[in-house]
Amino acid sequence: MNTLVLLAVGLLGQAVTPQPGPSHPVPPQARTPDGFASIGEAVAAAAPHDTVRIAAGVYAEPTVVIDRPLTLLAEPGAILTGEGERGLIEIRADSVTVAGFTLRDTGLAFTDDRAAILVEESRFCEVRDNTLERTFFGIYLANSGDCTVRGNRLEATGDRETRSGNGIHLWYSTRIRIEDNEIVGHRDGIYFEFVEDSEVMGNRSTGNARYGLHFMFSDRSSYDRNTFADNGAGVAVMYTRDVSMRENDFRGSRGSAAFGLLLKDITDSEITGNRFLDNSVAIHAEGANRVRIEGNEFVENGWAVKVMANSEDSSFSGNNFVRNSFDIATNSRRTYSEFEGNFWDRYRGYDRDGDGVGDVPYHPVRLFSLVVSQNEPALVLQRSPLVFLLDLAEQALPMLTPENLVDPRPVLDPFDTPWRPS
Amino acid sequence: MIGRAAKVMRYQVVDLLRGRALVGYALFFAAATSGLSLLGGGTARALPSLATLILLVVPLVSLLLATTTVYHRGDFVNLLLSHPVGRRPVFVGIHLGVTLPLTAAFLLGLLLPLVAGGIGAEHVADVAILAVAGVLLTGVFSSIGLVVGLSFDRLARGAGFALLLWLALVVLYDGAVLFAAYRWAAYPMEGPMLALMALNPVDLARVMVLVALDASALMGYTGAVFQDFFGGASGLLVAAACLALWMAAPAFAAMRLFERKDL
């Protein structure tokens, strides 16, 4: 099925960035014949730290296994297809770079984690600027370290969870950078399990069937400035300590089990400067201990924060709560988290001394939120004048809502956040 | 018939404009809209308060104005019906002559300040839903107001009943719904709850507002019925269609009452 395939192999002695210039004919330093029939042959023929250039064309061949340090640079239009049968590239050596490919059609696999690019026990690898189409798993890193996954675009059409794998999947890896990728239509956009000291930055993970980011047992990692939008269940961060989440955009997770951000057993972490927009529940916190939630923007969510009583010593301050159907909900009359100095658009108190802080404390748990937690269908009464009266009475004389869940210093003007053009 | 009705409507509108009620109503909404968006920090923050205001004030004013019109326009109607004008065109003229000015006053009061202040593009849809809900409420309650006015011989009784009806639909009914939700909590109640909403036009309009302002919360509900209803445009369309029925049925009833009324 292959048409004429031109394969250029440049043997430069070291794995360096390719020289600019025409890709054909072959660079003058070539010391083996050019024009391999397949990428696999070229890789097999290359010496460690060589650069392999792949010319435009469609390649269909057995899974390319890279077992020595190499740089594979695909030129625009170089397409490697699995014909729906197999994974495409396996990196099983250190210092491998794979860049510029269009990788497609791995097909579905239910017995193995078939991926477009599998990175196994590799260090210092780099996967960048590839375009992945109709792949099961996209880029799969296992037992690897010090790798970078940057600027790739991964598009699957996983309409159902079981029919798609994860976009960028990390398992038992350390010091990995996931940067500026775009991941669409997978099961989980980015998946972290047993990953440490890693960073996820500037990615867009949207329209994935389950989580935009699924993050477990991954201590000392951070994710900043990512966009997680319209994923089935939002972002889940679980069983982890020392995670920092900064300036991310959590949007459009709507549904009965959908959260902008699900926190489960998270300790000593920070959530700052993020925006939560239009989620059914912006943050669902279960066992969130010593988590600092500060300077975030909660806008137009169903519930801004659902914090369970098993969360202790977490603090909410300097956040803006604007146009949420419910600001805070909880499952207990006591709370062990602290709310102080937030902006609540529902606050109707006054500031007589003009210090910008309301003189009357604010109780962010509405009575109606309690009603709805006991009796969900009552939700259709939201915004009824009756409900307004009930909430008003409860504000004046709290009888049923958590007595100590109170912001003693509600701020009258919204805080400046990265999301609020001033 | 249509020509006559249009003429009757014109005289009715001219008469209504002489009174200050309508202008006051428009000014009220204009003041509320501009006040809320200027003081409260933009259109977006004004929307929830505006929604509440619309749900409370539009039914009240439409109901009272339509009810009192029946009494205040008795002379006018008497005069018209002594001349070769049928009852149906007179009714249509009076009905539209109340409903259209109320609608115009509401829309002008709501939209002018928003347009002048600049609605953010992302809120155009929400504002549109609010406006449509308010317009439908106007039609529903001016129709109901005519029924009330035509059912009571005296102004005091008609207006009193209108007030009670308003209170019942705005607050008491929802109390009963909440009670029902608890009383039959053991049963699947989402369908029945939505059906109960359809029986009260204020609730129907509120459901439309919920689609605009609380879709995220409603989608968070675990049941499939709400998910389907509030998930797309279907809930909005169903609610609007029910409101249209709520407008047509009392209007028809009022026309039958008017056709049989002794003057």
Add this chain to the structure above:
Amino acid sequence: MSSSAEVSGRAGPPGHSVARPAGPALEVVDLSKRFGRVRALASASIAFTPGAVTALIGPNSAGKTTLLKSIVGLVRPDDGCVLMNGTVVDAGGAYRRDVGYMPQLPAFPPHMTGQELVDMIDDLRGFDGEPDESLIDDLEVRDEMSKPFGSLSGGTRQKVNAALAFRYRPTVLILDEPTAGLDPVASLTLKRKIRERREEGATVLITSHDLGSLESLAEEIVFLLEGRLRFHASLVRLLEETGQRSLEAAIAELMLRGRGAGDEIRPKRATTPDVSVGDDTARDDPGLANEEGVA
């Protein structure tokens, strides 16, 4: 209904049998109306003589105004119908093109001036003929036409009321207490106008507490009591029947007899033609009360 043709043949007292244009034949058949417990009309069937002035007489709440309003269409009868020229009048009210109605207490929109009222009705009727504005001048209300109706005195309102009723040269005039509140001069002017219209062939129905006025206008008398037709004949016959010299005395006589006879009122000579008797048999056939009068 078959009776209408016969009615016009029988019409009017002898003095008026000279040829003159006759207005529409107006007839009510089996008209019944209750207001709650009060029975305002009980199966009243009356064929009014075309081109004649018929006075409706009866004590308070005898059903006179209800009858007139039923004819105009302001009151919806529970039963029965109104016929004009033998056809049931249409619900759309087109027949009112030929009807001039003076309500008992003119309650026109108070902030509209007489002129605005007139303009509005012109507009609604689509009237582009030459209106009859003689009463505006004859009753001297031309200046008052530019003042809000609510600011006018009772008498002036009544004058505007009259001017509006006669404006479109109606062939049927329904006048409920037309002279009430009018000064004697205006009253005379109005009566002259009524006669003038009658001469032009209008069918006139009139009620008044001023029986003297009626005597000078009416050719036919309809006597109603508790919503029932008790008597329908020419004024001349009524006077003959009762042996009285004035309408007032004749009516008093009728009422006294009615009291004596309980529910029934019978003229002295019940068999005399030209006198209709509102008994049960008469009510069974709408035409019968009149046919008895056909000699």
